[in-house]
Amino acid sequence: MVKATKKWWPIFVLPTFLAFIIGFIVPFLEGLYLSFCKFTTINKAAWVGIGNYVKVFEDAQFWTSLGFTASFTVVSTILINVLAFAVALALTKGIKGTNVFRTVYFMPNLIGGIVLGYIWNILINCVLSIAGQPLLALNNKAGYWGMIILMCWQQIGYMMIIYIAGLQSIPGSLIEAARIDGATGWQTLIKVKIPNVMPSITICMFLTLTNSFKLFDQNLALTGGDPNHSTEMLALNIYNNFYARSGAAWKGIGQAKAVVFCLMVIAISMIQLKATRSKEVQQ
Amino acid sequence: MKKKNSALSTVLTVFLSILCVAWVYPIVMILLNSFKVETAISTSGVFQLPNAATFAGLANYVNAVGSKGFLSAFGTSMVITITSVVAILLCCSMCAWYITRVENFFTKMVYFLFVFSMVVPFQMLMFTLAATSDQLKLNTPWNIWVIYLGFGAGLAVFMFTGFMKSIPLEIEEAAMIDGCNPLQTFFMIVLPVLKPTMISVGILETMWVWNDYLLPYLVLDRKKYTTVPILIQYFKGSFGRVEMGPMMACIMLTVLPIIIVYLVCQKYIIDGVVAGAVKG
Structure with a gap:
């Protein structure tokens, strides 16, 4: 054949x-x-x-963007996964209206990053102006937290779906056995549920990490890097080097940055997959 | 024990309902504001409900559809999404079947390259990809699918091969012995079994292509074509003063069809996401 x-x-x-x-x-x-x-x-x-690469590491904006991206990635990954897991736990308790909740939480994922960015841009600017704070274009703290809120709002639903599938696949007898052995709810969670949904955790961590690290659309639409490039993430920084800066040298530097960026994404994916795979439980 | 449980579930329900409101509110806010006149949508007035003085009726929608080119952008997005997703589903499922059934150095190499391409960020190739597609005249809505097929092949092939490893060989062998050639075997035997995976991959790819901003922005001939995300970006980007009313109307016109499609086939969409995640 x-x-x-x-x-x-x-x-x-x-x-x-x-x-x-x-x-x-x-x-x-x-x-x-x-x-x-x-x-x-x-x-x-x-x-x-290697001239371009030397210039990449001499570019102060590169380090600012890298720092911003790293901090954003860590905070958003932790928040999204913890919250999504909590919501998934709540939604597997058999409460009335579970389906409605699930449907609503998942919805933002279907809307594109640009549209989401503008919706939140309008909303956050309005809150800031009522609170008497500078608007997003002049306020990098609000830009940072705005992006975190936006990413949580968008991604929690997606990760929640994956966690629910993971939690539902745990055999009921396992949880029953733990209960008979006298485990409290908390102990069941830590000792039985979490080890058994480790594959889901691997996937969700991987997805949120790379999504946050590679974020572009939401960054462009929500803050556009303002004020003065301080909320510019790596992907947007590379884009700006290519298309927003004059001078022939910048395209080469942008491309070199892109290669560095690509290597970082590959490295993160490798390390992350290795680290969580080793903690998985064989069923 | 029982009492404690019901109290807990009440608290949870209340909490989840509040969360629900927070999830729906941004979209409701845009909907309300899309019915206001331009002057009433100032940054501090966004939270006010439209009243008799500020109610603009459908004027913003008429403006968005009439003079802002929403319909042509919507059409362009439709053409790109349909051609790309059909191409990806057909070509990638065939390719995946071949590389799972014929295992040699070449197919292993191809598979490795596909998986590798999933990790590479778009920024790595955006400049050269735009130049290549210009040279090959792949910059219209009618043939940009070639680019999407190439760049999106990784995930699709990966998901299809993951599923194909689990379907038994015997039926295909029987078909071949009965005189089917590989093409007939694929379309008459394999394709029907593949339907659930087709739906999953189709949904994931549709979500990606429909919402994609940067790839069409760089690849398409921008003087002639815009997609919906590009149109919305233009509102802010290039005209100086932002016309908030028509922009909000455009956002609503973009979001509403998505929500309707989602509510109608949410089971498939959610199952598709789970299947994609488990294999991804």
Whole structure:
């Protein structure tokens, strides 16, 4: 059967793979090459070696963005996962209206980042103006917490769904056994439920970490990096290097930043998956 | 014991209801403001309900649809989403079937590349991707699906292969012995079994393509085409003073169809997300 199928690859694999070459492999390799060049368009590139990378690490804005992104990622990942897990626990207790709650909490995920960003931009500016505080464009603290609130609002529903699926797959007999052995609700949670939903925790941590670290749309729409680039995350910083700064050198620096950014995302994914996989319980 | 439980569940219900209001409120707020006249939507007046003096009726909606080009943006988004999702579902399921059934160095390599592409952030290739698609004239709503197929193949192939490993070979072998060629086997035997995964992948990809902002913004020929997210970004970005009324009307016109579709097929959507997460 394998032999008969083998020669059909032009029909089965080729269309996807051609598109993959156009949409991923070629731009990826070109991007890698251009990160060592000074260029304005792809055809006008001059090799400058590691010069761009040196400039990336000398750019103060890069460190500001990295710090902001790191802090945002850590805080939002923890908040989203803790809250989503709490809501999931509450929704698996068999309360009336569980379905309605679940439906409502999940809803923001279907709305795009740009639209969400503007909805919250309007709302937060209104709250700030009533409180007599500077608006988002001049207020980086509000920008930071605004983005955290926005991400929580959007992502809790998604992670909650995954946690609910995880919690529901724990065999009832396991929880029953713990109860008979005299475990309190808290002990059941820590010793039985959490170890058994470890796969869900792995997935959710991974998703929230990478989502927050790579955040772009929400950042652009909510704060746009204002005031004075202080709420500019890495993805937006790279974008601005490419399209908002004049001077031929900046495109090369932007591309080098993108490569560094890409390496960081890969590293985070690897470490995170390894770290949580080792804590999973075999069922 | 029983009493304590019911008290606890009352507290939980109250708490969850409050949370619900917080979840719905931002959208209700936009809805209310989209019916106000321009001058009433100042930053401090957003919380006020529209009254006789500030009620604008459907004027903002008429403006958004009439002069702000909402309909053409909506149409463009539709064309891009439908062509891309159909292409991804068809091509990636075929590709995934081939690389699970024919295991050799080449298919393993392809699979590895697909998985790798899932991790790479868009910023890494945005500049070169936009240039490549310009050169190949892939910058219209009718053929941007090639780019989406290429960039979105990773997740789709990954999910399809995850599922295909679990379906038994015997039926396919029987079909082949009965004289089906691989193409017939795929479409008549494998595809029907694949339906649930198709729905999951379809939903995830639709959510992505429909809401995507940066890829169409950079790839499309912006003088001729805008998508819905780009249109909303334009309200703030390029016209200097923001026209809040039509912008809110546009936001509502974007959000309402999504909510309606969601309420009608929420079971599929939520199941799709769970399936995607478990395999992702």
